[in-house]
Amino acid sequence: AQRVTQPEKLLSVFKGAPVELKCNYSYSGSPELFWYVQYSRQRLQLLLRHISRESIKGFTADLNKGETSFHLKKPFAQEEDSAMYYCALTTDGGTSYGKLTFGQGTILTVHP
Amino acid sequence: DVKVTQSSRYLVKRTGEKVFLECVQDMDHENxxxxxxxxxxxxxxxxxxYDVKMKEKGDIPEGYSVSREKKERFSLILESASTNQTSMYLCASSSSRRTGGFQPQxxxxxxxxxxx
Structure with a gap:
């Protein structure tokens, strides 16, 4: 069975500092990885997905199959980045359901 | 823009009650x-x-059931509510289309x- 691990429950940085939210997964096949974000009093929303290989709000994430990781990075954190971040994985089990397995989440706080 | 609407933001029930949580999506999503x-x-x-009247268990189905009589509506039912079911419940929908990988929820x- 697949598993997603986010080792940090809480992460605090100062504005302008680099930030990295860690995500490791266990799955023997080829997963698709996502980062979702939940800002205060807002719904959970997609931030980015590895298949798109794009930068959203200055965040990037690279899938490292050798290390089974999908860390989220931003070179200069902003106060508005403060939120709960979830890493999630879905696998091709021959279906199109796209069931997600989520990590435990990391609360990022960016201090002024 | 996709809209997923859950019928209640806050709900307080008593132990043993049958509880219904409703969810409606407006994007014709299969899942x-x-x-x-x-x-x-x-x-x-x-x-x-993944379709009307079709359902599959997830990782923690015990104490819950679901109903999908129409494509746009998916209901979660707590047959006999217990205190350990106090939680935040999120509904999501997604398309089965596989163009460019799995579609986000x-x-x-x-x-x-x-x-x-």
């Missing part, structure tokens, strides 16, 4: 999901549905359910 969100545990899948605002 719908129910999760519960607990601090330190992330989101855990309770049930999902779109979430509702959540229902914070308290069982007293």
């Amino acid at each position: 719908m999901f129910w999760y519960r969100q607990d601090p330190g545990l992330g989101l855990r899948l309770i049930y999902f549905s 779109h979430f509702g605002d959540g229902t914070r359910l308290s069982i007293l």
Whole structure:
């Protein structure tokens, strides 16, 4: 069975500092990885997905199959980045359901 | 823009009651999901549905059932509510289209359910 691990429950940085939210997964096949974000009093929303290989709000994430990781990075954190971040994985089990397995989440706080 | 609407933002029920949580999506999505969100545990899948009247168990289905009589509506039912079912419940939907990989799930605002 697949598993997603986010080792940090809480992460605090100062504005302008680099930030990295860690995500490791266990799955023997080829997963698709996502980062979702939940800002205060807002719904959970997609931030980015590895298949798109794009930068959203200055965040990037690279899938490292050798290390089974999908860390989220931003070179200069902003106060508005403060939120709960979830890493999630879905696998091709021959279906199109796209069931997600989520990590435990990391609360990022960016201090002024 | 995709809209996933959950009928209640806050709900307070008593132990032993039968509780219904409703979710409606307006994007003609085939897949719908129910999760519960607990601090330190992330989101855990309770049930999902990939078509009308079709359902599959997720990781924590015990104590829950679901109903999908229409494509746009997916209901979560707590047959006999217990205090350990106090949680935030999130509904999501997604398309089965596989162009460019799996389609992302779109979430509702959540229902914070308290069982007293």
